Amino acid sequence: MxxxxxxxxxxxxxxxxxxxxxxxxxxxxxxxxxxxxxxxxxxxxxxxxxxxxxxxxxxxxxxxxxxxxxxxxxxxxxxxxxxxxxxxxxxxxxxxxxxxxxxxxxxxxxxxxxxxxxxxxxxxxxxxxxxxxxxxxxxxxxxxxxxxxxxxxxxxxxxxxxxxxxxxxxxxxxxxxxxxxxxxxARETLTPTTKSVQQNPKWYSFLKNQVADYKIIVQDKIFLLYVTAGILVAQTFMQLDLLLPVYIKEKVGNQTLFDIGNWKLTLHGEQAFGVILSENGLLVALFTVIVTRWMTKYREKNVFILASIVYAISMVLFSRTELLWGLMIAMAVFTLAELMTAGLAQSFISKLAPDHMRGQYFAAAGLRHTVGRTIAPISIPLTVYVGYQWTFIILSALALVSALIYHFMFNLYERQKLVEQRIS
Structure with missing residues (x-):
C-alpha cells in the first residue's frame, strides 16, 4: 500500500x-x-x-x-x-x-x-x-x-x-x-460498533480490565519468566536516554571526530551524545530488516540469550572508554543487541499466547517496557554512590541474569512443546 x-x-x-x-x-x-x-x-x-x-x-x-x-x-x-x-x-x-x-x-x-x-x-x-x-x-x-x-x-x-x-x-x-x-x-474513525466501552458507565472499568489482563503473567510460568527477563535486560537499553547522556556529558571533553584537509569536526559532551544517538537511529533504520532476516536462521533460544550477552558487553565497553570513537563502537554493539530481537520478540509472544488470549498476552508483554522504564532511572543516583564503572557493571550483570532466565525459560518451553507433540 x-x-x-x-x-x-x-x-x-x-x-x-x-x-x-x-x-x-x-x-x-x-x-x-x-x-x-x-x-x-x-x-x-x-x-x-x-x-x-x-x-x-x-x-x-x-x-x-x-x-x-x-x-x-x-x-x-x-x-x-x-x-x-x-x-x-x-x-x-x-x-x-x-x-x-x-x-x-x-x-x-x-x-x-x-x-x-x-x-x-x-x-x-x-x-x-x-x-x-x-x-x-x-x-x-x-x-x-x-x-x-x-x-x-x-x-x-x-x-x-x-x-x-x-x-x-x-x-x-x-x-x-x-x-x-x-x-x-482529519475525521473521526471511531464507529458506533466499536464504542462498546461507552456502554459501561463505570469510568474505572478500564483499570479493572487491565489488572485482569496482567493476571496471566502469574498463571503462565513460561510467560512470567519471559517478562521477568525482559524487565532485567530493559535496564540496559533504557539507558539510551538516561545514563548515557549524563555519562558522555561528564566524561567527553572536546574531541575531534575527523580532521581531513580543511574539514574538521570537534565535539564536546552534549554534541558527542547527539552524534552517538543519531548513530543508533541510523543503524536501526538501515539494518532492522537485514538483521531480523539473519536472526530468523537461528534458534530463538540462542538469539535471545546472545542478545542479552551482547547488551552486557556493550555496557562494559561504554564503561571502559571516554574516547568518541570508542563510544561509537560501543553504540554499534549496543544497537546490534537491540536489532537481534527486534523482529523476533512479537512473533515469540504470539507463539506463547493461546488464540483466544492473544490480545491479553501482547498487553501484558508491554510490562517489559513499562516496568523497565519505571525502574531504569535508578541508574542515575546509583552513579553517585558507586560511580559510573560499577553502575555499568551492575547493568551488565542484570543483562547476564536475563540471559540465564531466557536459557531456563526456553528449556521449559521446549519441554512443553515436546509433551504437546506426544499428546497430539
Whole structure:
C-alpha cells in the first residue's frame, strides 16, 4: 500500500508527527543532563521515576479514552496539551526566568499527554487500514520515527545548547499546529460498533480490565519468566536516554571526530551524545530488516540469550572508554543487541499466547517496557554512590541474569512443546 493511496487522516499524521518527532528528539536526549545539572543526579533519578509512573498510568487510561471519546478527539486534545505544556517548559528555561521545578512539571505533563496520544493514533490505523496492509503502514511510521532519531539529536547538539528557549517554543508551535491540522483535515474513525466501552458507565472499568489482563503473567510460568527477563535486560537499553547522556556529558571533553584537509569536526559532551544517538537511529533504520532476516536462521533460544550477552558487553565497553570513537563502537554493539530481537520478540509472544488470549498476552508483554522504564532511572543516583564503572557493571550483570532466565525459560518451553507433540 503506497502512501499516495493512504487515507487523508494518515497522510496528515505522517507529516505532522514527523515534524513533531524531529523537534522532540532535538531536545529530549539532553533532558536527563538538564535535570541532573539542575537537581543533582540523585534527585534527578528519583524525579524521572516519579514522572514515569504518571506516564505508565496515563498509558493505561489512553486506550480507554480513545475507545470512549474517539480517536481524533483524544489526538487533538493530546497534541494541544503537549503544545501548551511545552510553552510552560520554554518559559521555565527562558532568558528572563528560570525554574527547573516548573520545567520538570511541564515535562511530566508532556509525558502524560503523549501517553494519551499514541493509543488513539494506533487505534486509528487499525480503524482505517485492512489487516493485511497494517504492518506496512506501521512500518512507515516506525521508519519516520527512526529518521527523526537520526536528524533530531544532530540538530539538537547545535541548537539545544544555545537556543533552548527558542527550540521548545518551536516544538510547542508544531504540536499546536498538528492539533489544528487534525481538527480541520482529519475525521473521526471511531464507529458506533466499536464504542462498546461507552456502554459501561463505570469510568474505572478500564483499570479493572487491565489488572485482569496482567493476571496471566502469574498463571503462565513460561510467560512470567519471559517478562521477568525482559524487565532485567530493559535496564540496559533504557539507558539510551538516561545514563548515557549524563555519562558522555561528564566524561567527553572536546574531541575531534575527523580532521581531513580543511574539514574538521570537534565535539564536546552534549554534541558527542547527539552524534552517538543519531548513530543508533541510523543503524536501526538501515539494518532492522537485514538483521531480523539473519536472526530468523537461528534458534530463538540462542538469539535471545546472545542478545542479552551482547547488551552486557556493550555496557562494559561504554564503561571502559571516554574516547568518541570508542563510544561509537560501543553504540554499534549496543544497537546490534537491540536489532537481534527486534523482529523476533512479537512473533515469540504470539507463539506463547493461546488464540483466544492473544490480545491479553501482547498487553501484558508491554510490562517489559513499562516496568523497565519505571525502574531504569535508578541508574542515575546509583552513579553517585558507586560511580559510573560499577553502575555499568551492575547493568551488565542484570543483562547476564536475563540471559540465564531466557536459557531456563526456553528449556521449559521446549519441554512443553515436546509433551504437546506426544499428546497430539
Amino acid at each position: 503506497k502512501i499516495r493511496d493512504w487515507d487523508r487522516n494518515l497522510k496528515v499524521r505522517l507529516f505532522g508527527e514527523f515534524l513533531m518527532n524531529v523537534t522532540f528528539w532535538m531536545f529530549f536526549p539532553f533532558l536527563t543532563i538538564y535535570f541532573a545539572e539542575s537537581f543533582g543526579k540523585g534527585t534527578a533519578g528519583f524525579l524521572l521515576i516519579f514522572s514515569q509512573v504518571f506516564s505508565v498510568l496515563a498509558s493505561l487510561m489512553g486506550g480507554y479514552f480513545a475507545d470512549r471519546f474517539g480517536r481524533k478527539r483524544m489526538m487533538v486534545i493530546a497534541a494541544l496539551g503537549q503544545g501548551i505544556s511545552y510553552v510552560f517548559f520554554a518559559a521555565a528555561v527562558s532568558p528572563w526566568f528560570t525554574s527547573p521545578i516548573i520545567g520538570f512539571i511541564a515535562f511530566t505533563i508532556v509525558g502524560i499527554f503523549s501517553s494519551f496520544y499514541y493509543p488513539a493514533s494506533q487505534a486509528m490505523i487499525a480503524d482505517l487500514v485492512d489487516e493485511k496492509e497494517r504492518s506496512n503502514v506501521f512500518a512507515v511510521f516506525y521508519t519516520s520515527i527512526n529518521i527523526a532519531v537520526v536528524i533530531g539529536p544532530i540538530l539538537g547538539a547545535i541548537f539545544y545548547v544555545n537556543y533552548r528557549f527558542q527550540l521548545l517554543i518551536a516544538v510547542a508551535v508544531i504540536c499546536i499546529l498538528l492539533a489544528l491540522l487534525l481538527t480541520k483535515l
